[in-house]
Structure formats: structure tokens, C-alpha cells
Amino acid sequence: MSDKAAPLIAGARAAGLAIATAESCTGGMISAAITDVPGSSAVFDRGFVTYSNAAKQAMLGVLTETLQAHGAVSEQVAAEMASGALAHSVADLAVAVTGIAGPGGSEFKPEGRVCFGLARRGADGRIETITETVEFGAIGRDRVRAATRDHALTLLLAALDPRPSAG
Template sequence: MQDAQLEQLARETGLLLLEKGLSMTAAESCTGGWIAKLLTDIPGSSGWFERGFVTYSNASKTELLGVREDTLALFGAVSEQVALQMARGALSNSRADLSVAVTGIAGPDGGSAFKPVGTVWIAWVNGETLVAERCWFAGDREQVRRQTVAHSLGRLGAFCATK
């Protein structure tokens, strides 16, 4: 997905949030704040983007989002359990109505047979509704991160449409 397409997706997400009267927060690991950057590039985004958390290290996931150390030890940072705890933590540590969280292996290293490069877990939380999805994105580091951002925002739009 090209920059212009990502920017359009971010604008559409913002318009939908504004229309619904909702605000969001993002907890990002493998995207390093790219979701928050895209959203806050939009003038007026303070009306619907509440805050972002860049939690690249395991310690930051624990300290800022309340991800449990035993969850990290048992399942690893790139897991459904951690993505859900990140999304819940972002929501509970903000004033937002919904959250998105991403954690993954963008590469070029860090993959394994069980979790190859391109493995990403994305979670969305909207009050009591929790959704997590495992994705496998092909390409280099930039492509994996770009696809993660696009998928996160695309599904977020559908997710907040139901609120």
C-alpha cells in the first residue's frame, strides 16, 4: 500500500470516528508509532485520537500497558495474549473509547519456524468487545510494517462502525 493510500485510510478512519463521536488510542510495537503518526498528520485529529503508546520493549509493554510478565514469558511478545493485553492496557490507560494494538516480527531477523518474519498479531478493543487476529505479511521490514498499519486501520474502521 502506497503512502497516499495509507493517508486516505487514516482520513477515512478519522471521519468515521468523528461521525460516531468516538475517540481511539493505539498501542504499537512493530510499527513504532506509525499508526499514531498517520492519524495525527490529519488536522483536527485531536478530536478523535486520544493518545498513542509505542511499547517496543517487553519492559515498556509491562510498565505502560500492564502486560503481564508471565504472559510475555509463556507466549512471547508476538502472541494473541500480549496483543489483547496491550489493547486493553491502552484503553484503560487512556480516555479513549476504543483501541488498536500491534505486535509482530517485521524482520529481517527475529523470526522462527513457529513465528516467521511477517507474523503480526493485531487486537482491537471496544468496551467489552475484544478481537485479535494473526496475520502473516510478506515482504521486507518496510512492507511488513506498512501492511500492518493498513490492516490495523482498515479493520478499525469496520470495528468502530458497529459501536
């Protein structure tokens, strides 16, 4: 169990927010970490495991054009996955991950690269999405997936705080 999931559940419950996940390279690990916490049903709406491009398109509405132009491992696809998770759920907050856990990769998309999308439904119903790419490096499939899970939970937890970050 991730040590980040329990504070996330407590924070989402206090904020009155529901959560959804859209996962590719983690294959459901983020959803599993959340649902490992007793009481998670109060805030966890659903998780989408969209390992294939066809699943990303059918379940989340990721555009063919986006996949063709940028590839599945891109911030553009992560953004569409996150916003699609909100559009296909009753959640207020969604995280999406797509990456290369390994082994393998290429010169342009190396092993350990993971793109994250975080979408939040505003009070006016509009969806705001942010993205980032993290290079975990060729640390091994299991470690990339675990690091991705933990980073996604950290992003969700940070999104519960409405105050702008100092910096």
C-alpha cells in the same frame, strides 16, 4: 499518508469515539498516520509505543506471565496491549500490534507475522477485545510495517460500524 486514516477520523468523529493505539513493530506509524490528518485531535487520544517487553508491562499492564507463556508476538499479548491502551487512556477504541517485521524470525514465529488486538469500551464500561494474526510473509521490513499500519487502520474503521458483518 495512508488513505484509510481520513475516513477513520471522520467516522470516529461522527460516532463520538476516541481512539488510542498500542504499537510495537510499527514504532508509532499507526499514530503518525492518524495524526497526519487535519482534525485528528478531535478523536485521537494517545499512542503508546511499547517496543520492549518492559514497556509493554509498564505502560500497558501486559502481564509477565503472558509474555513468558506466549511470547511478545502473540494474540494474547496483543489483546492485553489493546485493553491496556483503553485502561490507560480516555479512548473508546484501541488497536494494538506486535510482530516480527524482519529481518529474521524463527520457525515458530516467522518474519512477517503480526498479531493484532482491537479493544472497544462498551456502553457499560466493559472492554471487549478481539484478536487476529496476519502472516504478511518475508516481504521486507518496510513493507511489513506499512501493511501492518494499513491493516490496523482498517480494523479501527471496521470497528466503527456497529452492524454485524454479513457473511
